[in-house]
Amino acid sequence: MFTRPFNANTMLWLAGKYARQGGGQIRLQEFCEMLQYLESVKNIFTQIDTDRTGDISVSELSRALKLSGFNVAGWPDGGGDALSLAVAEKIGRAYDADGNGVLTFDEFVQLRLEWDSYLDNWSATVAPDANAISPQQLLTILEAIKSSLESLHELAINPMVSGLPGFSAASFLGPMFYNSMFKVPRPFLHSTAELLIRKYAGGSSLLTFEQFCLLMEFLKEQKKKFTAVDQDRSGHINLQELGQAFAQSGMPLPLEQLLVVARRYDQDQSGTLEFDEFLQMMTELSPA
Incomplete structure (x- = not known):
């Protein structure tokens, strides 16, 4: 049914998930669990890919996510609110690398x-009956995500992985959040969480x-925009790099x-913007 091999990014995600469970190795038990996981994902995919092309449209992704237990995604033919459908489309387009829909x-x-x-x-932090979170809970979730993806960073920078065809550690890690993403690890600020919530919760x-x-x-x-100009992973950018970031965002x-x-956003008057300061700036200046 599927004739295209997995690419290097997919293999890294799988290794990050199952090698972590196996203490850094994929033993027989983890290998069997990985095959079961892939089979379950394949079963969902084939329910949507009824013509067996090996592709699903971004518009069909909402149904695939719902079948995956990702209940935020609504159904295009009924039962889905506009926000839920917008979420599915936003997530899907982030993985549509060639923009072909x-x-x-x-x-x-990978998704x-x-x-x-x-x-x-999210589930480990938020009570099952809760339908909204506070800034402090958001910070807790973001820090937990950074910890859970640290092993993925360690794999990505392994010299053996760098030799995989088509793999780029910088490109792969660009949008990822992990503890050592900058030379000096810093937690997200509470004020940043408040700004983000006000932006996406409509005030x-x-x-x-x-x-x-x-x-x-x-x-x-x-994060991808910031790391594209922060080549040395210092966690801060100067005025010239900030100009590059704005230009790449279509806002020269x-x-x-x-x-x-x-x-305005250089809160510590260091002459550079740290990632948190950059994030506050883009939260206020970028459209929702």
Whole structure:
């Protein structure tokens, strides 16, 4: 049915999930669990891919996520609210690398592995009957995500992995959140969490699950932009790099405006913007 082999990114996600369970190795038990997981994901995919093309459209992803237990996603033919459908489309388009409107099985597996991690950390922090979280709970979830993905970073920078065809550690890790993503690890600030919630909760102080999903995609986009100019992983960028980040975001600014923006968000007056300061800036300046 599926003739295309898994790419290096998919293999890394699988290794990150199952080698962690096996204490750094994929033993027979973990290998069998991995095959069972892939079979379950394949069964969901084939329920959507009825014509057996090996692809599903981004618009069909909402149903695939619902079948996966990702209940935020609504059904296009009834029962799904507009926000839920928007969440599914936002997540799907992040994996549609060539912009052709469909996801291969390989891309769907990557999506599931990444979002399984986010959902596991949400479930571990939020009570089953709760439908919204506070800024402090958001910070707890984000820090838990960083810890859970640290092993993925360690795999990505392993010299043996760098030789895999088509693999780029910088590209793979660009949108990821892990403890050592910068040379000096720093937790997210409470003020950043408050800004993010106000942005995605429409001014409310509490964030729903659907809004959390949209927020996560925004965070990934901003982390990718930041690391694209922060080549040495210092965790801060200077004025020239900030200009590059704005240009890459489609918002080029002249020098005098860059100076105004940089001074406004440079809270510690260091002359550079740390990732948290950059994130607050983009939260306020970017459209929702």
